[in-house]
Amino acid sequence: MDSPHGAAVTAEDFGLKGPRGWAFRGVRLDAPPGALIAIEGPSGSGRTCLLLALTGRMRASEGRAEVGGLRLPRQMAAVRRISALGPVPGVSELDPAFTVAEHLRERALLQRRYDGSLRALLRPRTERTAAARNRIDAALDAAGLDPADLPKAERTSVRDLERLEALRLSVALALIGRPRVLAVDDTDLKLSDAERAEAWELLRSVADSGTTVLAVCSQAPVGAITVRTATTATSATSGTADITEEDAADVSEPAEAPEATTEKTTDETTDEGTADAFAETGRA
Template sequence: MFEGVDLEVPAGGLLVAHGPAGCGRTSLLLALAGRMRLSGGAIRVGGYVLPAAGRRVRATVAVARAAPAVALEGRLRVKEVMAERRLTGAGVTERRIREAFETVGIAPRGSDLVEDLGPLQALLLATALALAERPGALVVDDVDEGLPPDAHGSVWQALDRVRNSGPGPTVLAGCVRTPPPASGLVALSLPRRSLDRLPAETAAAREDTAT
């Protein structure tokens, strides 16, 4: 859990919550996406306030990855997770997915198993599939998990393209390492500690809800 968080992220901005395992990064991101029940306080996402407008927030915010709650099934092939997203994602089409692949800079083979992809490709695949839903905000956790140092720049560049893919979503990301400086970046450092409640008031991503 987390507490003492008070921040505002502009539409099309980038929030990066960073800190070690156990600091509350994933809980915070899931709360911002309306997928974790609040024990107190409030979060505003666009024109909606949690917890009252949970359903509308969940329809506005797509979650690319927030393991173990949200993750691609490694035993499926790329073409299978694409087909699954077309069935489950509102308005998702083959064309939207291909456009999202181009935005993040990947061209995966449909026959490849998700579990056989490298960490960079797996992260960008999950991000692209979520982007194809054309959400108002997009959550992607563990951005730097398993990545070699020379791949970190590629990930942040891809996420920057995502939020600038007009009208791009607000990106809500989580990682261990401090993110590099970027325009529109709101960085939140979360220390390792035991937390048991939400602050009295939390301001979160304010973004356009049009898809």
């Protein structure tokens, strides 16, 4: 597989709002191509919305961002073409009834159908099959997944995979399309400390190969460029994220209820804001 080149990701005062509050707000980010970017925060803090907004799947409400020189939200469709989703609950999930082989074959067919050139489509069937197999093998190798090690090899059902094996399969499926940006949600969910270290080693190796990686997590690894979504004002530059006192003051200002307490505002800017953002913007 040809080594893809990653996309630089930048954002300034980037935010997404639903009718009852902000899913995220004030995001600042400056990451070079091939960076490992960790979107850190507790569940319900707008992490997934930020991941989807930066990959062109949700429309931001304010601020600006660029991915590979493509401006968001103006060029969302173009950003979607250069980015790929790994596991994102409710958006891109593995089918538990499918086998590993069926998932790989389906993704290769979709890739050839929608992204293949006319010249490639006109090649003899044997050449197309061999090319698809080579692309699958290269993606599996990059994801560190050897089907021969699974209980039933490629005939293993997704429901029988361990959490880390499923993550590797999702990453492999995404890499079949040779994206410039790979997005992964809930990276460290339900993983032991050892498995979490393996997951970050996997994503770091993908980034080292040239593909920019965006990963949602509860705790960012050392060395990653980190965006924190614990409040609605976040920033990340060269591996750090700082929240100023002015930013914290902004969080305590309720979006639509002046008499609300700070605790209520926190709820509005996380769980409800995220839910509303999904409903309001949809997933492109």
